[in-house]
Amino acid sequence: MEHHKDSLSRRQLLEHAAIAAGVTAAIAAIPKPLRAAEALKLKKDDVILLQGDSITDAGRDRRAEGNPNHPRALGTGYPFSIASELLRDHSKLGLDIYNRGISGNKVPDLEKRWDKDCTDLKPSVVSILIGVNDIWHKLAGRYDGTVEVYEKGFAALLERTRKALPETTIVICEPFVLRCGAVNDSWFPEFGERRTAAKRVAESAKTLWVPFQTMFDEAVAAGTQPAYWAGDGVHPSLAGHSLMAQAWRKVVGV
């Protein structure tokens, strides 16, 4: 047994060192105000809500969304992995985990459905990943919200959340893209400005921050192709979603 475990550890250390170090580096680089002082303590019957756009949605079956912890209601992305692992590792807490991401959503879309799809669920933890459509639809000429509109709308959404749910832990996920597929030079520098805006909003609302862009940048710097993590530059592969789930758990500390 010891031999088995040792050789596994050594091999993983050698093979995955670069990617793992990237996740660690991305988390280590989180500004102090956006870090938890200590790991979140989940309590009995806590509700965990994952919110966002298609990256969060990940093909979930909306007919099942009333049932927490339902495999099909969680989609096939990072919410599924987070839910599976939390339910496994906290078997006595009776956690209820929901995915309410909707493909194509931007900040104003979240705003419209926030009572039903956030406040009413009374989450102990709400995680929000939003922003890629706010720029993508603008680049495509289907939307005219500027960076400022994004920042103001996002800040208002968090203020409203704080007011309605003062005890809730809010987790803001950094919007990210990989430089491949649909993501070309026209996205920059505006995409970076939107990431900075999201970070300002998170700092101002005293939320946690999951550094997905930094994490993917590190993974690419470690030698993998951007398309390995997200073929079209926006929607993560299985590997990309799994890396996100891993970072999310480390940041939130659950």
Add this chain to the structure above:
Amino acid sequence: MEHHKDSLSRRQLLEHAAIAAGVTAAIAAIPKPLRAAEALKLKKDDVILLQGDSITDAGRDRRAEGNPNHPRALGTGYPFSIASELLRDHSKLGLDIYNRGISGNKVPDLEKRWDKDCTDLKPSVVSILIGVNDIWHKLAGRYDGTVEVYEKGFAALLERTRKALPETTIVICEPFVLRCGAVNDSWFPEFGERRTAAKRVAESAKTLWVPFQTMFDEAVAAGTQPAYWAGDGVHPSLAGHSLMAQAWRKVVGV
């Protein structure tokens, strides 16, 4: 950062100690011939195949089964979690991972489709979880295969696999049930005899062995309700599938 990591470790140690210790104990109890001498070394372009019945199938989209690593083709069970994590942790290997479990399958059903759904895929690793329908359908009067029929059929399937794929690592997963839902006293002692038969077959074919029944027994002994891991006693919950994926990775050493 150190503080964050330390408190996470301490808390997890306290809260999940029993379940985690159960997985470790289950793995430590694996008979020596059924253990890998050392961790499996995955190689470039390796193909990993998960085979079995509905537990493996887990609602996969069969129209997508030709595409390895496709989220919908992997279902929402332990194959999804294993695939996500292996693709994340071995980003440079170009692994191809398939789920070819089919609901309702028994040993003779695997036998009929083994060329197409195993040999032709040339897997480097094939994992097989089969046996629950062999008894369930018999209890329901829809099948008449005895324990001996199960053992002989399973042994023949592995012999055929060894002959066709001499270099392939074979992983046999222990058939398991939780004592709840559809699983009543009528399943015993025959179910135990079938588990023992599966273990003999694995030993004789020199495969690896994933001790799912021992693992779930330990989890229940640690104080969770059987139905938490599998509501109907047969089909695992999200938490149950996640525990399976964790044990599978530890046993196979990837």
